[in-house]
Amino acid sequence: xxxxxxxxxxxxxxxxxxxxxxxxxxxxxxxxxxxxxxxxxxxxxxxxxxxxxxxxxxxxxxxxxxxxxxxxxxxxxxxxxxxxxxxxxxxxxxxxxxxxxxxxxxxxxxxxxxxxxxxxxxxxxxxxxxxxxxxxxxxxxxxxxxxxxxxxxxxxxxxxxxxxxxxxxxxxxxxxxxxxxxxxxxxxxxxxxxxxxxxxxxxxxxxxxxxxxxxxxxxxxxxxxxxxxxxxxxxxxxxxxxxxxxxxxxxxxxxxxxxxxxxxxxxxxxxxxxxxxxxxxxxxxxxxxxxxxxxxxxxxxxxxxxxxxxxxxxxxxxxxxxxxxxxxxxxxxxxxxxxxxxxxxxxxxxxxxxxxxxxxxxxxxxxxxxxxxxxxxxxxxxxxxxxxxxxxxxxxxxxxxxxxxxxxxxxxxxxxxxxxxxxxxxxxxxxxxxxxxxx
Numbered sequence: 001x002x003x004x005x006x007x008x009x010x011x012x013x014x015x016x017x018x019x020x021x022x023x024x025x026x027x028x029x030x031x032x033x034x035x036x037x038x039x040x041x042x043x044x045x046x047x048x049x050x051x052x053x054x055x056x057x058x059x060x061x062x063x064x065x066x067x068x069x070x071x072x073x074x075x076x077x078x079x080x081x082x083x084x085x086x087x088x089x090x091x092x093x094x095x096x097x098x099x100x101x102x103x104x105x106x107x108x109x110x111x112x113x114x115x116x117x118x119x120x121x122x123x124x125x126x127x128x129x130x131x132x133x134x135x136x137x138x139x140x141x142x143x144x145x146x147x148x149x150x151x152x153x154x155x156x157x158x159x160x161x162x163x164x165x166x167x168x169x170x171x172x173x174x175x176x177x178x179x180x181x182x183x184x185x186x187x188x189x190x191x192x193x194x195x196x197x198x199x200x201x202x203x204x205x206x207x208x209x210x211x212x213x214x215x216x217x218x219x220x221x222x223x224x225x226x227x228x229x230x231x232x233x234x235x236x237x238x239x240x241x242x243x244x245x246x247x248x249x250x251x252x253x254x255x256x257x258x259x260x261x262x263x264x265x266x267x268x269x270x271x272x273x274x275x276x277x278x279x280x281x282x283x284x285x286x287x288x289x290x291x292x293x294x295x296x297x298x299x300x301x302x303x304x305x306x307x308x309x310x311x312x313x314x315x316x317x318x319x320x321x322x323x324x325x326x327x328x329x330x331x332x333x334x335x336x337x338x339x340x341x342x343x344x345x346x347x348x349x350x351x352x353x354x355x356x357x358x359x360x361x362x363x364x365x366x367x368x369x370x371x372x373x374x375x376x377x378x379x380x381x382x383x384x385x386x387x388x389x390x391x392x393x394x395x396x397x398x399x400x401x402x403x404x405x406x407x408x409x410x411x412x413x414x415x416x417x418x419x420x421x422x423x424x425x426x427x428x429x430x431x432x433x434x435x436x437x438x439x
Contacts, residue, residue, distance in 0.1 A: 016287065016290050016291070016294075016310075016313065016314060016317060035275050035278065035279065036173075036176060036177050036180050037052060037176075037180065037198045037201070037202060038052055038271075038272065038275050038340050039180075039339065039340060040180045040181055040184045040185075040198065041184065041195055041198050042339075042340040042341045042342075044184050044185065044194050044195070045194065045195075046268070046341060046342075046343050046346075047125065047127040047128045047131050047264075048131055048194065048195045048198070049268045049271065049272065049340060049341055049346075050123065050125070050128045050131075050264045050265075050267055050268045050271070051128050051131035051132045051135055051195060052135070052195075052198075052271060053256065053267050053268050053270060053271020053272070053274075054118075054119065054122035054123060054128070054132050054256060054267065054271075055132055055135055055136045055139070056252060056271060056274065057249045057250070057252045057253040057256070058111070058118070058136060058139075058140070058249075059139060060245070060246075060248060060249040060252065061246060061249040062107055062139075062140070062143055062146060062147075063146070063150075063245065064242050064245035064246045064248075064249060065103055065107075065147075065242055065246075066100070066103065066146050066147045066150035066151070067150050067245065068238040068239065068242030068243075068245060069099050069100070069103065069147075069150070069151060069234065069235070069238050069242075070096070070150040070151050070153065070154030070238070071154065071237070071238045072233075072234035072235055072236070072237040072238020072239070073092055073093065073095060073096050073099075073151060073154050073155060073234050073238070074154040074155070074157060076089075076092040076230070076233050076234050076237055077089045077092045077093055077155070077159075080092060090219065091222035091226055091230055092230055092233070092234065093155045093219040094219040094220050094221040094222050095221060095222070095227075095230050095231065095234060096148075096151030096152055096154070096155050096217070096218075096219065097148065097151065097152075097218055097219070097221060098221050098227070099151065099231065099234065100144070100147035100148045100150070100151040100152075101144070101147070101148075103147050104143055104144040104147045104148075107140045107143050107147075108140055108141045108142075108143065108144075110140070111136060111137060111139075111140025111141065111143075112137050112140060112141055115132065115133050115136040115137050115140070116129070116133050118132070118136065119132035119133050119136065121257070122256055122257070122260060122267070123260060123264055123267070125264055128264060131195045134195060134196050134199065135195050135196070135198065135199045138196065138199035138200060138202075138203060139199050139202055139203060142200075142203035142206075142207075143203070143206070144207075144210075145203060145204075145205075145206030145207035145208075145209065145210045146203075146206045146210075148210040148214070148218075149168060149172070149206060149209045149210035149213060151217070152210065152213040152214060152216075152217025152218055153165040153168065153213055153217065155217045155219065156213060156216060156217050161216070164212065164213055164216055164217075165213060167212055168209040168210070168212035168213045169209060171208050171209055171212050172205040172206055172208050172209030172212075173205065174205075175201075175204055175205040175208040176201050176202055176204070176205030179197075179200070179201035179204055179205070180197070180198060180201045182197075182201075183196075183197025183198070183200055183201050184197040184198055184201075185197075243384070247387055247388060247391040247392060248391060250391070250392070250396075251391040251392060251395045251396055252270075252274065254395070254396035254399070254400075255270060255395065255396065255399050255413075256270065256271075258396070258399050258400055258403050258410070259403075259407075259410070261403065262403075262407045262410075263345070263349075265343060265345040265346045265349055266349050266407060268341070268343070268346045269337075269346050269349040269350035269353055270353075272337060272340050272341070272346070272350060273350065273353065273354070273357060275340065276329075276336055280322070280324075280325035280328070280361075281325075283318075283321040284318050284321060284322060284365060284368065284369075287314050287317055287318050287321075287369075288368065288369060288372045290314075291310055291311075291314045291369075291372060291373070291376060294306075294310050294376075295307050295310050295311070295373060295376035295377060298310070299376070299377050299378070307377070308433065311369075311373055311429070314369060315365060315366055315369055318365040318369060319362055319365050322361040322362060322364065322365050323361070323362065325358070325361050326358045326359070326361045326362065327358075328358075329354040329355070329357055329358030329361070330354070330355060330358045330359075333350065333351040333354035333355070333358075334347060334351050336354070337350045337351065349407065352408060352411065353410075353411040355411075356411035356412060356414055356415055357411060357414045357415075359414075359415045360414040360415040360417070360418040360419075363415065363418040363419045363421075363422045364418040366422040366425055366426070367386075367390055367417075367418045367419075367421035367422045367425060369425075370386055370421075370422070370425030370426075370428065370429060371383040371384075371386040371387050371425070373425075373429065374386070374428065374432075377432070379432075382428050386421060386424060386425055386428070389420075389421060389424055390417060390418075390421040394416075394417040394420055394421065395413060395417050398412075398413045398416060398417055399413040
């Protein structure tokens with residue numbers, strides 16, 4: 001089936017249902033890294049869960065830079081290929097290894113040197129600080145697997161090879177899952193390392209994934225005189241993606257700092273929410289990924305009705321999927337927390353917070369979907385504004401404001417942020433519909 005037949009003529013619902021499952025599976029594999037770590041760490045000690053919550057923004061930042069650089073390489077390669085410049089596309093591919101090594105060195109040095117200061121910023125507990133330093137230094141110093149795999153994967157994807165990157169993610173997750181209990185609890189002949197073992201399991205999984213794609217994804221770098229030009233091009237194309245993903249890093253860090261003023265248990269509760277959020281948001285994230293080529297293709301073809309229909313059906317699909325998440329957060333919050341922890345205070349705080357967060361899931365569908373819609377239509381400024389409006393302008397300031405009323409009121413931040421972002425997205429979308437309908 002050609003691209004024209006798939007995106008231009010098939011029923012929108014059929015397109016989404018055809019494209020979403022592979023993406024969903026890939027994102028599920030990625031989500032397992034953090035979830036599995038939290039599951040086993042929660043059984044080895046409560047301070048470890050708080051440490052994982054504090055280090056989570058740093059891991060998100062590494063992923064944002066790794067994936068953003070990969071997106072820049074992918075886009076640059078596609079751009080050169082589209083213009084018939086095969087040799088230049090190969091030079092872009094050759095930059096993947098070099099840039100991955102540079103980013104790894106930066107994170108290894110900065111992470112090792114500044115991790116103690118970062119740990120003290122997130123908590124005053126000596127035990128948690130120790131765990132953050134141990135885990136954080138390992139995942140930063142040995143992050144070369146993450147950066148190399150991200151770069152080589154995007155090189156392969158730009159050439160249409162989706163199978164090998166997916167296999168790499170499966171292998172990486174399987175290695176991580178297998179090593180977690182062995183290294184955390186010291187099973188068989190393995191040493192008992194606790195949170196240190198969880199960190200080693202994570203980076204070994206990343207290295208295993210990188211090894212899977214290394215032979216096909218690693219390319220010869222260009223000559224030295226080309227480095228500056230291609231690095232500039234790659235980061236020019238990749239920085240928007242980095243900024244979008246980094247915004248989530250800083251708003252989670254901001255919320256952690258706000259909750260720190262209450263207790264470490266409050267920070268842990270928020271961290272466990274993000275573990276569960278990752279799981280429930282996989283279908284929604286898959287839908288976001290799938291609508292981009294559908295909307296972009298039909299908008300470029302002048303088929304505005306199909307664009308609007310794609311927006312409607314993707315939002316309806318998303319709301320139906322997230323309604324299940326709402327039910328879980330409202331009615332089985334306590335069992336969800338007990339999967340990871342037995343700390344009664346963490347469970348009490350989390351169950352109360354989940355009641356408010358669950359309400360936010362329905363408006364969250366549109367608050368997250370509209371930025372993707374505008375990205376697909378080529379309106380990068382509107383897309384970026386909605387993301388920044390949600391993560392920077394609303395989340396942290398509102399969290400700070402409501403925290404002054406008490407911890408129970410802090411959780412109002414979530415439904416109010418999602419509702420206001422949705423209203424802004426609807427306003428932009430209605431204006432676009434009216435403008436394009438009058439053409």
